[in-house]
Amino acid sequence: MRTTSFTIVLLLAAVASLHAAGAASPYEAAAWPISANAVDREVEKSLKGAGLALRAPTSDAVFIRRVYLDALGAMPAAAETKAFLADPDPGKRAALVAKLLEREEFVDYLSLKWGDLLRIKSEFPSNLWPNAVQAYNRWIRDAIASNKPYDRFVAELLTSSGSNFRDPPVNFFRAIPGRDPASIAGAVSLAFLGARYDAWPKEIRQSMAAFFSRVAYKKTLEWKEEIVYPDPRPLDATGGDVRLTLPDGTAAIVPDGTDPRKIFAAWLTGPGKTMLARAFVNRAWYWLMGTGIVEPADDIRPGNPPASPGTLNLLADEFIASGFNVKKLYALILTSRTYQQSSLPAPGEGATPAPAGFARYAIRRLDAEVIIDALCRIGGSGERYSSPIPEPFTYIPPAQRTIALADGSITSPFLVKFGRPARDTGLESERNNHPTAEQVLYLLNSTDVKKRIDASPLLSAAYNMPTAKRDDQIKAIYLELLSRPPTAAETAKAREYFATPGLASRQAAADLAWALVNGKEFLYRH
Amino acid sequence: MNNKVMRYFIAAVAALCALAPVAGAAESKPYAKSVIQIWMWGGPSHLDTFDPKPAAGRDYTGPYDSPISTNVPGVFVGQKLPLLAAMADKYAIIRSMTHGSNAHETAAYMMQTGHEPGVGLVYPSLGAIVSYFKGAKAGYAGKIPPYVVLTESQGRFSEEGFLGPLYKPFITGGDPAKKVFAVDGIVSEGLTDARQKERRALLDSLDTLGATTPGIPDFALAERYEGEAYEMILGPTKQVFDLSSEPDQVRERYGRTTFGQSCLMARRLVEQGVPYITINYKGWDTHKDHFGAMDKMLPELDKGLSALLADLEAKGLLDTTIVWWGGEFGRTPKVSWEAPWNGGRSHFGAAFSVLLAGGGFKGGVVVGATDARGETVAERPVYPRDLLGTILERMGIDPDGTIPTPQGLDMAIMPSSGAAPGSGRLTEIE
Numbered sequence: 001m002r003t004t005s006f007t008i009v010l011l012l013a014a015v016a017s018l019h020a021a022g023a024a025s026p027y028e029a030a031a032w033p034i035s036a037n038a039v040d041r042e043v044e045k046s047l048k049g050a051g052l053a054l055r056a057p058t059s060d061a062v063f064i065r066r067v068y069l070d071a072l073g074a075m076p077a078a079a080e081t082k083a084f085l086a087d088p089d090p091g092k093r094a095a096l097v098a099k100l101l102e103r104e105e106f107v108d109y110l111s112l113k114w115g116d117l118l119r120i121k122s123e124f125p126s127n128l129w130p131n132a133v134q135a136y137n138r139w140i141r142d143a144i145a146s147n148k149p150y151d152r153f154v155a156e157l158l159t160s161s162g163s164n165f166r167d168p169p170v171n172f173f174r175a176i177p178g179r180d181p182a183s184i185a186g187a188v189s190l191a192f193l194g195a196r197y198d199a200w201p202k203e204i205r206q207s208m209a210a211f212f213s214r215v216a217y218k219k220t221l222e223w224k225e226e227i228v229y230p231d232p233r234p235l236d237a238t239g240g241d242v243r244l245t246l247p248d249g250t251a252a253i254v255p256d257g258t259d260p261r262k263i264f265a266a267w268l269t270g271p272g273k274t275m276l277a278r279a280f281v282n283r284a285w286y287w288l289m290g291t292g293i294v295e296p297a298d299d300i301r302p303g304n305p306p307a308s309p310g311t312l313n314l315l316a317d318e319f320i321a322s323g324f325n326v327k328k329l330y331a332l333i334l335t336s337r338t339y340q341q342s343s344l345p346a347p348g349e350g351a352t353p354a355p356a357g358f359a360r361y362a363i364r365r366l367d368a369e370v371i372i373d374a375l376c377r378i379g380g381s382g383e384r385y386s387s388p389i390p391e392p393f394t395y396i397p398p399a400q401r402t403i404a405l406a407d408g409s410i411t412s413p414f415l416v417k418f419g420r421p422a423r424d425t426g427l428e429s430e431r432n433n434h435p436t437a438e439q440v441l442y443l444l445n446s447t448d449v450k451k452r453i454d455a456s457p458l459l460s461a462a463y464n465m466p467t468a469k470r471d472d473q474i475k476a477i478y479l480e481l482l483s484r485p486p487t488a489a490e491t492a493k494a495r496e497y498f499a500t501p502g503l504a505s506r507q508a509a510a511d512l513a514w515a516l517v518n519g520k521e522f523l524y525r526h
Numbered sequence: 527m528n529n530k531v532m533r534y535f536i537a538a539v540a541a542l543c544a545l546a547p548v549a550g551a552a553e554s555k556p557y558a559k560s561v562i563q564i565w566m567w568g569g570p571s572h573l574d575t576f577d578p579k580p581a582a583g584r585d586y587t588g589p590y591d592s593p594i595s596t597n598v599p600g601v602f603v604g605q606k607l608p609l610l611a612a613m614a615d616k617y618a619i620i621r622s623m624t625h626g627s628n629a630h631e632t633a634a635y636m637m638q639t640g641h642e643p644g645v646g647l648v649y650p651s652l653g654a655i656v657s658y659f660k661g662a663k664a665g666y667a668g669k670i671p672p673y674v675v676l677t678e679s680q681g682r683f684s685e686e687g688f689l690g691p692l693y694k695p696f697i698t699g700g701d702p703a704k705k706v707f708a709v710d711g712i713v714s715e716g717l718t719d720a721r722q723k724e725r726r727a728l729l730d731s732l733d734t735l736g737a738t739t740p741g742i743p744d745f746a747l748a749e750r751y752e753g754e755a756y757e758m759i760l761g762p763t764k765q766v767f768d769l770s771s772e773p774d775q776v777r778e779r780y781g782r783t784t785f786g787q788s789c790l791m792a793r794r795l796v797e798q799g800v801p802y803i804t805i806n807y808k809g810w811d812t813h814k815d816h817f818g819a820m821d822k823m824l825p826e827l828d829k830g831l832s833a834l835l836a837d838l839e840a841k842g843l844l845d846t847t848i849v850w851w852g853g854e855f856g857r858t859p860k861v862s863w864e865a866p867w868n869g870g871r872s873h874f875g876a877a878f879s880v881l882l883a884g885g886g887f888k889g890g891v892v893v894g895a896t897d898a899r900g901e902t903v904a905e906r907p908v909y910p911r912d913l914l915g916t917i918l919e920r921m922g923i924d925p926d927g928t929i930p931t932p933q934g935l936d937m938a939i940m941p942s943s944g945a946a947p948g949s950g951r952l953t954e955i956e
Contacts, residue, residue, distance in 0.1 A: 177643070344738050344739055388630070416697065437754055438671070438696055440755045442711040445759050447708050511724075519732060519736070
């Protein structure tokens with residue numbers, strides 16, 4: 001059994017390498033349609049040092065799928081793919097990037113990532129409660145949609161005071177499991193400096209905690225309303241100015257009567273802005289490329305050097321120079337050759353598990369939310385969510401996409417099974433995108449997936465095509481599910497399956513869709 | 527003497543004692559092999575189940591003012607539980623559970639992890655801890671995952687906690703009371719084995735991306751799981767979930783309800799050696815018209831749980847299977863008669879009951895007591911970590927041992943006495 005599948009893999013690998021050498025691969029383009037940008041020059045410098053180079057360019061088909069998944073958390077519809085593939089404009093990749101960054105799903109998907117980082121959920125352990133979750137989520141969505149400068153976004157989160165319903169950024173201080181100064185400082189360090197609190201020297205830890213030691217909370221008569229405010233008691237019991245150490249080792253004076261959070265935020269968006277920028281660009285790079293320049297992307301510290309220091313510096317400098325413009329940063333990365341290179345190993349490279357130093361786009365499984373949204377699109381019906389929140393007012397419309405869910409407490413068995421983060425810690429590693437046995441079983445054989453595919457309104461026209469149009473039928477299913485036409489070899493194999501004795505054409509077509517949904521190309525960014 | 531030294535000292539004394547002949551023979555009891563946790567989702571009323579207070583008056587008892595005697599002299603239980611009353615010698619009632627929290631999420635966390643919330647870490651549930659110690663690492667080779675939840679996730683916190691996704695429960699989905707118990711992915715309706723095989727061949731032949739990118743670790747994993755999945759889909763494992771192979775009279779005895787058939791399913795999973803099974807039993811958060819709901823639900827509970835205990839015993843499995851019954855808290859002893867509650871009971875974490883049966887625990891014992899109205903613990907408070915530590919010990923897992931965080935720190939399985947209240951393990955029933 002094992003030997004057989006191993007042989008098949010070898011055989012297929014041999015076939016594939018023939019393809020790469022001769023016939024056109026569905027995954028790669030013959031020549032670069034874009035020129036190298038500043039990012040590429042830095043990445044190539046680092047690669048050269050390691051005796052490596054960027055891989056071949058992706059095909060247009062792989063590019064459109066990849067950039068949709070990374071920027072929008074959604075797959076392109078067949079019509080969008082067809083239009084893009086047919087577009088003769090040589091600048092169409094950059095134009096697509098610019099267009100995607102203005103779409104609603106970009107806001108959804110980035111809000112989802114911030115929801116994870118800031119642990120936004122009604123219930124345990126954040127206990128934000130539904131009203132505050134919605135207010136906080138809307139505030140974040142507005143910031144992303146209006147492309148609020150990132151430094152201002154952070155400063156507002158760190159210095160706001162007021163009601164959790166009416167001053168949404170104050171929820172930053174409520175969504176922390178543990179409201180003691182050290183816990184707050186730990187959350188600030190992780191979210192905005194990309195650094196683990198424990199990794200700082202003791203003096204900086206104590207100072208960071210002191211900056212947040214005057215955050216106070218009080219209830220109101222409104223159910224679950226809470227006011228976050230700065231306790232006016234001086235940091236030093238004897239009164240007077242207090243000297244604290246900032247994360248870069250410089251000293252800060254907190255004058256008596258000043259909210260110490262403001263001193264910290266002023267440093268972070270002023271003299272400390274390089275640290276702020278480096279942490280965010282590294283995170284954005286991790287989100288788009290699958291590996292941080294510093295890895296793990298939220299473990300920046302002296303003992304954990306960046307894989308390409310030049311790239312990190314360049315991105316941070318550009319980010320600061322642009323006025324902390326997040327969309328510009330995304331566009332810079334997404335229009336680089338580094339981002340648009342192939343995910344396949346170079347011919348003769350053999351089995352290379354990890355792309356060293358960004359000499360390949362990293363193949364990785366889609367997020368739980370993205371997979372269920374894709375399955376819902378195929379099945380024409382929404383996910384059935386459940387909520388443990390003991391209040392009756394939360395209503396999630398069936399058509400609500402999962403990437404747009406505000407509340408981490410609203411869940412479904414699918415999301416749990418596919419590794420959606422629990423929003424306990426704010427660590428990037430909390431999201432688990434590795435396959436498990438249960439996921440595989442579920443996709444292969446659950447009634448839910450079977451129903452969505454068999455009764456798919458999206459694919460029904462393709463399912464019902466006549467025998468005479470077999471090739472068109474196969475192509476339509478491929479374009480919708482994998483965003484590319486099938487290769488000649490794939491068409492031949494699919495035709496063979498349609499010829500299975502006793503199998504109705506419609507059922508064979510649904511089986512083909514099932515096989516593609518269960519394939520790696522559907523489930524992984526590549 | 528610091529803690530560590532103290533522990534060595536105790537260990538040394540224990541070792542010496544072990545050399546001497548053991549009087550109670552308690553030490554030679556085999557460890558329990560499985561746990562069935564019946565999670566009373568929402569919090570069941572202690573007064574209406576295992577801690578009746580007939581003398582407290584109608585504002586406390588509601589219509590349930592005539593508790594019934596059990597087969598253990600002097601022990602009474604709620605009047606809606608006659609089948610369980612007839613077998614009180616099989617279980618211990620702990621009437622003095624307490625943690626003081628009336629919030630579902632916090633109470634559920636404490637009752638399933640033993641820890642107080644708010645220390646920045648989310649601890650794993652008891653099931654995940656057992657799965658960690660009794661799963662693959664300990665040589666568990668069953669085809670069914672070591673931690674199974676019937677049939678829905680409780681959803682209040684992630685059961686695996688910081689132990690990570692390997693220790694997540696397998697959540698079956700489906701409904702065992704339906705004609706086909708469609709366990710997610712294992713039991714599929716309407717596909718013959720021949721079709722399954724043809725579809726698999728198609729899937730493998732079209733794996734163009736996988737074939738062009740050898741050496742991706744996640745791809746290798748996915749392929750391994752695909753092989754295992756088809757062993758399950760085509761092999762005998764799915765028969766474990768096929769309740770139609772049980773005699774009708776057995777199925778009737780458990781009750782043809784989701785809860786009853788889940789209990790039967792749990793027994794079948796124990797027979798397969800699954801170390802931890804949770805039945806998430808919904809519907810106990812009865813703020814309004816509490817007694818109307820209880821009239822319906824208590825007989826269902828009585829039937830399912832009594833059948834489970836009797837069946838486990840008949841199969842010789844009760845001595846090695848712990849059955850743990852309880853929710854996140856009890857319900858307010860004093861009934862809210864006014865609108866909009868119309869005879870409701872609210873959350874009550876100050877005092878409530880849990881049951882422990884099987885697994886070598888003594889039956890027919892009542893631990894602790896509440897006051898005359900069931901509102902405070904009158905004697906022998908039992909805190910979450912006492913209860914959970916006792917269950918772990920019976921499984922042969924040292925509650926004072928450690929489990930690792932993803933950062934590689936070793937954390938105490940159960941909180942130390944400084945970190946959460948406790949009054950000691952339940953030696954009364956060991």
